[in-house]
Amino acid sequence: MLKTFIFGIVSGVVIAAGLLYFVPAVDQYREASLISVQANGGNTESFHVNLPHDRIVVGAADKDAIPASLQWPRLSILGDAQVELFKIRNRNDVVIGVASRISGTGAASGTLLEWTLHLPARGTLYANLQRQPDDAGRRSGKLRAGTREFAAMTGSINERFVRPDAAQEGEVDFEGRIELVTALVGSPERRE
Amino acid sequence: MKYAVSWLAGAVLGVLLFLAGLYYNPIANRLTVSPLAVSGQPLIDLAYSTVPTDAIAFTNNGESRISPYPEKIAELWEPTIRKTTVLITLFTDSRGQAKGVGVKFASESERTSLLKGHALVDSAWHVYLPESGSLFVDQTENMWSYARNIVLPARFSSADSWRGTWHGITTSGPNALGTARVAGSSGRFADLTTEAIEAVNARAYSALQGPVSVTGNLTIAAAEPVGN
Numbered sequence: 001m002l003k004t005f006i007f008g009i010v011s012g013v014v015i016a017a018g019l020l021y022f023v024p025a026v027d028q029y030r031e032a033s034l035i036s037v038q039a040n041g042g043n044t045e046s047f048h049v050n051l052p053h054d055r056i057v058v059g060a061a062d063k064d065a066i067p068a069s070l071q072w073p074r075l076s077i078l079g080d081a082q083v084e085l086f087k088i089r090n091r092n093d094v095v096i097g098v099a100s101r102i103s104g105t106g107a108a109s110g111t112l113l114e115w116t117l118h119l120p121a122r123g124t125l126y127a128n129l130q131r132q133p134d135d136a137g138r139r140s141g142k143l144r145a146g147t148r149e150f151a152a153m154t155g156s157i158n159e160r161f162v163r164p165d166a167a168q169e170g171e172v173d174f175e176g177r178i179e180l181v182t183a184l185v186g187s188p189e190r191r192e
Numbered sequence: 193m194k195y196a197v198s199w200l201a202g203a204v205l206g207v208l209l210f211l212a213g214l215y216y217n218p219i220a221n222r223l224t225v226s227p228l229a230v231s232g233q234p235l236i237d238l239a240y241s242t243v244p245t246d247a248i249a250f251t252n253n254g255e256s257r258i259s260p261y262p263e264k265i266a267e268l269w270e271p272t273i274r275k276t277t278v279l280i281t282l283f284t285d286s287r288g289q290a291k292g293v294g295v296k297f298a299s300e301s302e303r304t305s306l307l308k309g310h311a312l313v314d315s316a317w318h319v320y321l322p323e324s325g326s327l328f329v330d331q332t333e334n335m336w337s338y339a340r341n342i343v344l345p346a347r348f349s350s351a352d353s354w355r356g357t358w359h360g361i362t363t364s365g366p367n368a369l370g371t372a373r374v375a376g377s378s379g380r381f382a383d384l385t386t387e388a389i390e391a392v393n394a395r396a397y398s399a400l401q402g403p404v405s406v407t408g409n410l411t412i413a414a415a416e417p418v419g420n
């Protein structure tokens with residue numbers, strides 16, 4: 001009887017250790033990555049934000065806050081800084097992450113426009129873009145840093161605001177979409 | 193029958209003993225001394241409150257005990273982002289002067305292993321300091337010590353709260369010395385590649401509301417003084 005009890009204790013320890021070892025404590029939900037291969041061996045991927053539904057936060061001194069109850073700090077040091085937070089979607093219109101967009105004019109930084117795209121199951125992209133759009137309404141920039149899946153990548157990122165087309169005009173509240181297209185290639189330097 | 197009951201009682205005790213061993217595991221102690229303290233580089237110290245109602249905004253999946261802030265902020269309920277939180281906060285320096293804003297993304301990490309005392313979070317900071325520039329911090333945080341010393345005692349407490357003084361460094365990677373990776377982007381941080389660590393100072397925690405008096409400190413090693 002005592003031997004059975006002691007064997008039970010050992011079994012309990014083994015069962016608990018086995019469960020903790022073999023059953024993952026965290027399992028992030030994944031959507032398939034919708035990547036197109038470029039001729040140079042890199043890849044492109046397209047993300048977008050549907051406005052206004054995917055806008056989580058807008059904070060700035062001279063703009064109406066979203067949500068309306070948000071209190072943006074009225075501090076001179078922040079100047080014209082604007083912080084926006086969005087849900088981002090893949091080409092299939094499925095939410096796959098969250099992104100921050102920060103713009104402003106700083107004493108040291110000059111005018112600045114940056115995106116951070118956080119995809120929980122894959123990693124994070126950090127990009128610095130030109131503040132002024134080109135003639136086609138596109139702002140282009142460079143990937144400054146990436147994490148996990150994007151850690152060894154370099155490349156570019158483009159932002160474009162797309163107005164609703166005729167078919168979408170009738171949709172209630174649809175303001176348009178922000179499109180972000182990345183063109184990335186593996187970098188041996190970053191891998192080191 | 194009596195052997196089966198005896199085995200079952202032993203197995204339950206074995207599971208409890210194992211869980212107690214994990215909880216009191218002395219090897220999983222917190223890191224309190226910053227690896228940057230011996231770097232000799234100038235340090236930028238940015239402080240913020242982890243209390244959601246002190247932040248500019250905080251959101252999660254809406255099912256946590258820690259409620260999103262402010263009211264009516266969109267929640268991260270979609271399957272791909274429901275294990276993610278986002279905090280938008282004001283940074284102050286060591287004198288309490290506002291320095292800029294930061295956005296922190298934090299997602300539960302699939303490399304979490306309670307067997308090793310690793311409750312990991314993949315987090316990233318997007319930081320904008322108008323007088324200095326902008327930068328990005330990539331880090332893995334180990335929240336096990338914070339959970340074991342603050343969150344779980346608050347849950348076990350009959351008052352549903354924890355009070356005390358606790359300091360711990362949460363950053364555990366991805367760099368070899370357990371520091372975070374920093375990439376500067378503009379201003380004085382342009383092209384800067386350096387390290388950072390994040391620490392937590394806790395004084396009060398509620399099992400019902402989350403942090404009550406908990407501050408975070410992001411310390412960044414700068415290549416040159418940046419007027420902090």
